[in-house]
Amino acid sequence: xxxxxxxxxxxLFGSLWGFAECIIGSALRSANLPAGAxxxxxxxxxxMLLSRLLFKTKGMQLGMGVVAGLLRFFNPFGSCHICSAIxxxxxxxxxxxxxxxxxxxxxxxxxxxxxxxxxxxxxxGVYVGGYVITQVLTPVFSTxxxxxxxxxxxxxxxxxxxxxxxxxxxxxxxxxxxxxxxxVQKVKNSVYYPLTLALSAxxxxxxxxx
Amino acid sequence: xxxxxxxxxxxxxxxxxxxxxSVYGYLQQSDAGSVEINGTTYSSNELMEMGSxxxxxxxxxxxxxxxxISAGVAAPEAKQYTLIAADGYQKTVTWENMQNGILTPELxxxxxxxxxxxQVKDIIEIKAE
Numbered sequence: 001x002x003x004x005x006x007x008x009x010x011x012l013f014g015s016l017w018g019f020a021e022c023i024i025g026s027a028l029r030s031a032n033l034p035a036g037a038x039x040x041x042x043x044x045x046x047x048m049l050l051s052r053l054l055f056k057t058k059g060m061q062l063g064m065g066v067v068a069g070l071l072r073f074f075n076p077f078g079s080c081h082i083c084s085a086i087x088x089x090x091x092x093x094x095x096x097x098x099x100x101x102x103x104x105x106x107x108x109x110x111x112x113x114x115x116x117x118x119x120x121x122x123x124x125g126v127y128v129g130g131y132v133i134t135q136v137l138t139p140v141f142s143t144x145x146x147x148x149x150x151x152x153x154x155x156x157x158x159x160x161x162x163x164x165x166x167x168x169x170x171x172x173x174x175x176x177x178x179x180x181x182x183x184v185q186k187v188k189n190s191v192y193y194p195l196t197l198a199l200s201a202x203x204x205x206x207x208x209x210x
Numbered sequence: 211x212x213x214x215x216x217x218x219x220x221x222x223x224x225x226x227x228x229x230x231x232s233v234y235g236y237l238q239q240s241d242a243g244s245v246e247i248n249g250t251t252y253s254s255n256e257l258m259e260m261g262s263x264x265x266x267x268x269x270x271x272x273x274x275x276x277x278x279i280s281a282g283v284a285a286p287e288a289k290q291y292t293l294i295a296a297d298g299y300q301k302t303v304t305w306e307n308m309q310n311g312i313l314t315p316e317l318x319x320x321x322x323x324x325x326x327x328x329q330v331k332d333i334i335e336i337k338a339e
Contacts, residue, residue: 117221
């Protein structure tokens with residue numbers, strides 16, 4: 001994979017993820033829907049899995065998390081921008097670590113059970129990890145301070161709320177695998193770069209403008 | 211055993227943990243509707259009369275600092291306050307935060323100087339320590 005195409009891919013997928021967190025996430029919360037589970041299961045996990053299958057490159061999802069986190073930082077919605085931004089970056093890191101532990105980029109044949117299981121486990125890990133990190137960081141960056149005694153009694157609720165995210169991840173994963181045959185290398189540079197950069201710029205423009 | 215064999219087992223364990231946590235959370239859930247402060251339980255109506263009405267953003271309610279003083283908490287400025295919800299969610303705040311906070315009739319805390327994460331819903335107890 002050429003580095004230029006990889007970086008453009010990181011920028012595009014990270015921007016799409018950040019756009020979804022800021023715009024779609026806010027809309028879901030306004031509609032009183034389980035935004036956290038849907039955002040993690042569909043957008044965070046879905047985009048990270050798709051990019052991993054298409055580019056097969058270690059570290060790409062961490063890079064996507066950094067781009068999405070930066071975009072979230074510039075979004076005016078929500079109260080603790082830096083907490084949300086760091087939590088998104090951490091989700092990218094959690095995906096990287098879990099993918100490293102559970103899967104391999106060279107696997108050509110993956111059963112439906114494996115695809116679904118990967119979706120369940122990784123989405124649950126990303127959701128619970130991101131949730132806990134947000135619960136720690138928000139008080140840390142406030143005048144109230146963080147107390148472990150506040151977090152521990154709520155851990156069962158966090159673990160319970162991850163169930164929906166895990167189920168969504170289990171459904172999304174096999175669907176994303178259907179797209180793995182798309183070969184990014186075959187896309188002409190004259191189309192690839194303008195398209196990825198234009199879509200990325202659009203995501204940033206919309207988030208910052210709104 | 212290859213990774214392919216382990217992952218479905220891990221997925222099953224993850225789902226069981228999440229379901230177990232849901233059942234545990236359901237069983238642990240307390241009844242909302244009243245708040246215990248300093249050993250005494252107050253209804254929402256009583257709490258709304260214990261502090262002057264204030265507005266924070268789109269929310270109105272009784273001033274939290276006045277509520278705890280009315281409840282008889284001694285030396286309130288020297289204490290920290292843990293707001294505990296019916297579902298186990300809890301947040302600890304300072305006296306300065308309490309002076310910028312309200313308790314809504316729905317028993318939710320809202321602070322003008324703290325993030326939304328400190329909006330504790332269905333409060334059942336306010337601990338002063």
